[in-house]
Amino acid sequence: MSAQEPATFAFTPDYLALAKQFVAKYPAGRQQSAVMPLLDLAQRQEGWVSQAAIEAIAAMLDMAPIRVQEVATFYTMYNLKPVGTHHVQVCTNICCQLRGSDDIVAAAKRALGIEFGETTPDGKFTLSEVECLGACVNAPMMQIGDDFYEDLTSESTGAVLEALKRGEAPKPGPQCDRQFSAPEGGPTTLTGLTFGPEKA
Amino acid sequence: MPKLTIDGREVEVEAGTTILQAAEVLGIEIPRFCYHERLAIAGNCRMCLVEVEKMPKPVASCAMPVGEGMVVKTTTPTVRKARQGVMEFLLINHPLDCPICDQGGECDLQDQAMAYGADRSRYHEHKRAVVDKDFGPLIKTFMTRCIQCTRCVRFITEVAGVPELGAVGRGEHMEITTYVGKAVSSELSGNLIDLCPVGALTNRPASYTYRAWELKKTESIDTMDALGSAIRIDARGNEVIRVLPRINDDINEEWLSDRSRFACDGLKRQRLDRCYVRRDGRLQPVSWTEALGAVAARLKGVAGSRVAAIAGDQTDCETLTAAKDLMASLGSANLDCRQDGAKLEAGVRASYLFNTTIAGIEQADAVLIVGSNPRKEAAVLNARLRKRWLAGGFKAALVGPQADLAFKHEWLGDSPAVLAEIAAGRHPFFGVLKGAPWPMIILGQGALAREDGAAVLGLARKLAEAAGVVKDGWNGFNVLHTAAARVGGLDLAFVPGQGGRDVAGIVDGAAKGEVEVVFLLGADEVDMKGLGNAFVVYLGSHGDAGAHRADVVLPGAAYTEKSATFVNTEGRVQRTQLAVFPPGEAKEDWKVLRALSDVLGKPLAYDTPRQLRDRMATLNRVFATLDAVSPATWGAFGAEGAVADKPFLPAIDNFYMTDPISRASKTMAECSGAFGPGCGCNHKKTGTHG
Numbered sequence: 001m002s003a004q005e006p007a008t009f010a011f012t013p014d015y016l017a018l019a020k021q022f023v024a025k026y027p028a029g030r031q032q033s034a035v036m037p038l039l040d041l042a043q044r045q046e047g048w049v050s051q052a053a054i055e056a057i058a059a060m061l062d063m064a065p066i067r068v069q070e071v072a073t074f075y076t077m078y079n080l081k082p083v084g085t086h087h088v089q090v091c092t093n094i095c096c097q098l099r100g101s102d103d104i105v106a107a108a109k110r111a112l113g114i115e116f117g118e119t120t121p122d123g124k125f126t127l128s129e130v131e132c133l134g135a136c137v138n139a140p141m142m143q144i145g146d147d148f149y150e151d152l153t154s155e156s157t158g159a160v161l162e163a164l165k166r167g168e169a170p171k172p173g174p175q176c177d178r179q180f181s182a183p184e185g186g187p188t189t190l191t192g193l194t195f196g197p198e199k200a
Numbered sequence: 201m202p203k204l205t206i207d208g209r210e211v212e213v214e215a216g217t218t219i220l221q222a223a224e225v226l227g228i229e230i231p232r233f234c235y236h237e238r239l240a241i242a243g244n245c246r247m248c249l250v251e252v253e254k255m256p257k258p259v260a261s262c263a264m265p266v267g268e269g270m271v272v273k274t275t276t277p278t279v280r281k282a283r284q285g286v287m288e289f290l291l292i293n294h295p296l297d298c299p300i301c302d303q304g305g306e307c308d309l310q311d312q313a314m315a316y317g318a319d320r321s322r323y324h325e326h327k328r329a330v331v332d333k334d335f336g337p338l339i340k341t342f343m344t345r346c347i348q349c350t351r352c353v354r355f356i357t358e359v360a361g362v363p364e365l366g367a368v369g370r371g372e373h374m375e376i377t378t379y380v381g382k383a384v385s386s387e388l389s390g391n392l393i394d395l396c397p398v399g400a401l402t403n404r405p406a407s408y409t410y411r412a413w414e415l416k417k418t419e420s421i422d423t424m425d426a427l428g429s430a431i432r433i434d435a436r437g438n439e440v441i442r443v444l445p446r447i448n449d450d451i452n453e454e455w456l457s458d459r460s461r462f463a464c465d466g467l468k469r470q471r472l473d474r475c476y477v478r479r480d481g482r483l484q485p486v487s488w489t490e491a492l493g494a495v496a497a498r499l500k501g502v503a504g505s506r507v508a509a510i511a512g513d514q515t516d517c518e519t520l521t522a523a524k525d526l527m528a529s530l531g532s533a534n535l536d537c538r539q540d541g542a543k544l545e546a547g548v549r550a551s552y553l554f555n556t557t558i559a560g561i562e563q564a565d566a567v568l569i570v571g572s573n574p575r576k577e578a579a580v581l582n583a584r585l586r587k588r589w590l591a592g593g594f595k596a597a598l599v600g601p602q603a604d605l606a607f608k609h610e611w612l613g614d615s616p617a618v619l620a621e622i623a624a625g626r627h628p629f630f631g632v633l634k635g636a637p638w639p640m641i642i643l644g645q646g647a648l649a650r651e652d653g654a655a656v657l658g659l660a661r662k663l664a665e666a667a668g669v670v671k672d673g674w675n676g677f678n679v680l681h682t683a684a685a686r687v688g689g690l691d692l693a694f695v696p697g698q699g700g701r702d703v704a705g706i707v708d709g710a711a712k713g714e715v716e717v718v719f720l721l722g723a724d725e726v727d728m729k730g731l732g733n734a735f736v737v738y739l740g741s742h743g744d745a746g747a748h749r750a751d752v753v754l755p756g757a758a759y760t761e762k763s764a765t766f767v768n769t770e771g772r773v774q775r776t777q778l779a780v781f782p783p784g785e786a787k788e789d790w791k792v793l794r795a796l797s798d799v800l801g802k803p804l805a806y807d808t809p810r811q812l813r814d815r816m817a818t819l820n821r822v823f824a825t826l827d828a829v830s831p832a833t834w835g836a837f838g839a840e841g842a843v844a845d846k847p848f849l850p851a852i853d854n855f856y857m858t859d860p861i862s863r864a865s866k867t868m869a870e871c872s873g874a875f876g877p878g879c880g881c882n883h884k885k886t887g888t889h890g
Binding site: 051064065066067069070073074 | 357363
């Protein structure tokens with residue numbers, strides 16, 4: 001249990017309304033199916049999932065607290081300890097590593113002055129090492145909050161984090177000249193394709 | 201019904217049977233860890249892999265339903281390799297501490313590693329270690345040994361109905377744990393130890409005191425509650441080390457309540473191992489001759505009507521018979537086996553039996569529980585009720601103290617007036633009972649052990665008749681006893697004879713000096729202070745309340761130390777077996793009475809257990825057949841009259857301490873400390889509670 005464990009948890013009215021929407025998606029008596037979205041809502045509200053939140057959700061869904069605990073501990077994306085305002089998750093899985101994630105990690109540690117699993121003293125950043133986030137085609141990448149920052153270099157990693165430090169909102173997605181997952185510098189195949197009426 | 205071939209042998213089984221079960225029908229052994237007959241199928245250990253023709257990969261036979269024309273192979277090289285692979289993975293993180301593990305010698309993993317594993321390990325990396333969890337005073341954990349079969353999680357959730365265990369984390373980091381710092385508070389928690397296929401959950405009170413192969417195993421019957429669960433007593437030398445359940449589908453399936461399992465350390469404490477006679481206000485050790493002589497001397501010249509006998513809750517039928525005959529020879533009709541004052545009469549057998557039978561619960565579809573908390577009074581029976589409830593279409597209601605019964609029920613109130621309302625047909629639950637094809641009423645001792653108990657009994661009979669609870673081929677009228685000796689006592693009519701006194705009368709008479717000599721046969725729940733100046737002869741196994749009050753103490757044998765007959769709450773006659781010998785000079789209780797009868801010059805007419813049992817069978821022919829239940833005929837019983845406006849009270853205050861053995865048990869005392877009165881129910885709130 002975390003030292004910052006709050007005694008109680010309650011959804012704010014907005015989140016409660018959302019939670020009820022999720023519960024309503026499932027047939028009566030199957031409200032337990034909403035446990036994952038509700039844990040996510042709790043995390044969005046508080047930044048992390050506390051023991052109190054687990055118990056509140058268990059009560060809400062008529063489940064044993066241990067059942068909610070099982071779900072919350074199974075998925076790594078639920079934070080069971082408080083995290084900073086910006087949760088920086090750097091992928092170090094194979095594709096990213098082959099594309100230089102070690103440099104990204106070093107740049108992030110340098111920019112934030114913390115190691116993996118630590119939070120900056122001002123409480124703004126938490127740095128985590130994560131497994132594949134499914135953006136291998138844009139490796140190396142990191143996730144901050146809900147956004148992916150892809151095709152990183154040491155410089156662009158530093159730039160993104162510095163921008164966040166200044167309170168700006170850096171542009172998510174590829175940090176180089178590239179549209180989504182298209183080739184750098186524009187398309188290299190099907191360049192002559194013109195769309196028109198089908199020919200017989 | 202699908203027909204399939206397993207290892208070249210054809211078998212036809214019910215649709216929905218799994219391959220593993222079909223193989224069992226043929227006697228083909230398939231190794232398994234997570235699969236258990238009485239738990240939901242998990243399919244996570246992968247040990248039961250078999251090959252099925254036309255399936256590309258080996259399949260988990262425990263989770264694969266049979267199909268028409270399936271061809272299953274369990275002995276091919278592929279299967280052998282698959283099992284070996286699974287075993288190798290299981291052993292990656294399993295410590296090699298079998299020599300110091302309590303499960304060693306009776307460990308599924310050990311056995312199956314021998315049978316299906318490889319002969320060496322290819323693993324050179326570090327093994328994972330897991331922090332041990334606190335499961336309370338009954339279960340010792342070694343979580344590093346856990347192979348994550350999740351049997352314990354499924355048992356506590358499904359059978360016990362106390363969802364306190366879970367598997368947190370994932371993959372290699374998965375751990376079985378209780379919810380944040382809670383111990384396992386279920387009254388059936390001991391079964392987790394049996395279910396655990398490895399040594400992750402072991403018997404804490406007995407830890408490190410035995411090796412499985414040193415123990416002498418005796419099949420016997422439990423007497424800690426009125427169910428008569430089948431048990432196996434494991435003893436080393438003359439010491440009972442542990443008690444385990446045996447399979448008896450009619451009673452306990454394969455479960456056992458924690459009191460029955462763990463109170464066995466009470467068999468070693470507070471024991472009466474020699475005779476005592478009170479001289480100058482103190483109990484002085486004496487020989488058998490002196491002790492029996494002292495009783496005979498005191499009885500000399502005392503009229504029969506001034507002598508009385510009270511039987512305790514664990515007194516066997518042999519002793520009851522001998523005591524009854526002895527009292528008859530003394531000319532006394534003052535005898536009673538209903539220490540708690542339950543208003544049950546010996547006449548109509550159906551009036552005091554659990555007529556539906558325990559297995560019969562599974563057929564029932566509605567139940568009204570009156571003045572009982574089956575979870576505390578008969579934990580294993582409660583598990584059966586829960587099993588029935590889980591199957592669906594089961595309506596339950598409770599009249600009595602509010603309780604957490606681990607299955608959904610409607611609480612109708614705790615006043616006898618509610619029962620009267622239902623009986624009069626003015627309550628909605630009357631309609632439920634009436635409308636149900638197989639309705640049940642369970643009447644607890646909390647409803648009967650009170651002034652107006654006879655009226656409550658009469659009311660319940662009226663309700664049973666009015667609501668069609670008793671009809672051709674179905675008797676849904678049930679009395680749930682808490683004492684192992686009660687039904688036997690009633691069957692032997694160990695109740696006041698013509699003009700005789702009952703327990704209250706005996707105590708009252710003793711206080712007034714009208715009763716001079718009181719025999720307590722293991723009876724410790726009588727109001728000892730009320731016995732006044734009476735000369736008390738205590739015959740029993742433990743130095744409990746009775747022995748403290750006694751003028752003569754005669755040491756008897758506990759249920760593990762004799763072959764004795766008990767009748768369970770269903771009316772099933774069963775016999776315990778001698779596992780160890782009584783301590784010191786203690787003797788089987790009926791033999792003590794036989795010897796006393798000689799000293800009194802009125803010898804009882806039997807010298808051997810067989811003669812005594814013949815005598816029992818002449819007193820009541822039910823004693824002629826063991827291990828069977830015969831339906832009892834319905835009749836008129838109970839009393840007319842108003843019921844008092846006093847709420848029903850719990851029959852048992854503390855689940856962990858109900859009798860001299862459990863009161864002497866250190867383990868049970870620890871449980872009381874850890875869990876309070878048990879079952880998370882009937883906690884009497886004090887003024888400081890919110």
